[in-house]
Amino acid sequence: MRLRLLAAAALAAAQIYRPDGARTPFKKSVPTPPRKTSSSHHISDGEHIKLDDGNLPSEIFLGRHTIKKPWTLGKYENNVITVEDMYRIILKRRLHPVAIDFREICHKDMGPTNQSIESICGRKFKDTTRSDRGPAQVPGILVRSTQNPCGLPYRMVDGAHRICRMKAAGISQGCFFVLDEATALSLVVPYPAHGAKAQRIKPIGRYEAIALGWKLAMDYYGIDADCEKRANWTAV
Incomplete structure (x- = not known):
């Protein structure tokens, strides 16, 4: 009601x-x-x-974080976490965005060594359809976990295109919702069939x-x- x-x-x-x-x-x-x-x-x-x-x-809510090598999480290596499931937890727990320095965040296309903005964001810059989905200031979602290819404190699970746009603009920190690793693991679902929406x-x-x-x-x-x-x- x-x-x-x-x-x-x-x-x-x-x-x-x-x-x-x-x-x-x-x-x-x-x-x-x-x-x-x-x-x-x-x-x-x-x-x-x-x-x-x-x-x-609204397509921004259809996103999903892909869990595949080298981005395994826990015991999972062929799965996803849907953005929608993460946002439901964010709302349920009334989580508030917090400021995080980009140097503490590992996102897709990053690795263990220092890389240029072109090498870690070039592929995303070319994907203009996804890059233009929403304002760069829309809070991304992080998982507090060092289980990422960079060994950094935070693993990005939503917002890589947005953080790349901010990095290119010379911005060094942003606002993010942060989930703990146990919560992220509780939201893991099987990898969907090609062209299908992920199970929630x-x-x-x-x-x-x-x-x-x-x-x-x-x-x-x-x-x-x-x-x-x-x-x-x-x-x-």
């Missing part, structure tokens, strides 16, 4: 105030819900979190997907450069 009320309130909103003062309309629809449903939805299903300006497309730990219904999607979208635009909530930011 609580999620239904939250979803209804979210759908009633026509726009949000972004940190830069601009108003961003959300595309929305209010279909008549079925009385009973056993279908499984994703946070990115539908248009409830698609922004008209394209800065936060807990399938969700449409109302929960809408509520989570809106909450995440509003949180993104409410974080300042110091990883704090903007006091004057509100949803309308």
Whole structure:
């Protein structure tokens, strides 16, 4: 019931105030819900979190962290962790982004030795479709674990394209949600078939997907450069 009320309130909103003062309309629809449903939805299903300006497309929530050599995790070496499952934990635990120095983070295409920005980010710069999915300031997700090819304190599980854009701009730290290794291991699922969406730990219904999607979208635009909530930011 609580999620239904939250979803209804979210759908009633026509726009949000972004940190830069601009108003961003959300595309929305209010279909008549079925009385009973056993279908499984994703946070990115539908248009409830698609922004008209394209800065936060819902596809960002369809991401997954691939666990394959040399990026094994625990005993797993052919698996994934879905971004959606991680965000559900982030919301459930009310985790807040924290500032982390990039020198402590290992992300895909990095290794044990110092590398140039071209060698660790060149492939991502070429993938413009993914690089342009959202603002670089959208908090990435890290796992506090040295089990990574760099042996660094943090393993990046979401946001490699964004951190590369910030590195290229000369930025040395950013805001990240941090999960512990045990939590990450509890979210590991089998590697999906080619072209298929990854299995999730807990399938969700449409109302929960809408509520989570809106909450995440509003949180993104409410974080300042110091990883704090903007006091004057509100949803309308």
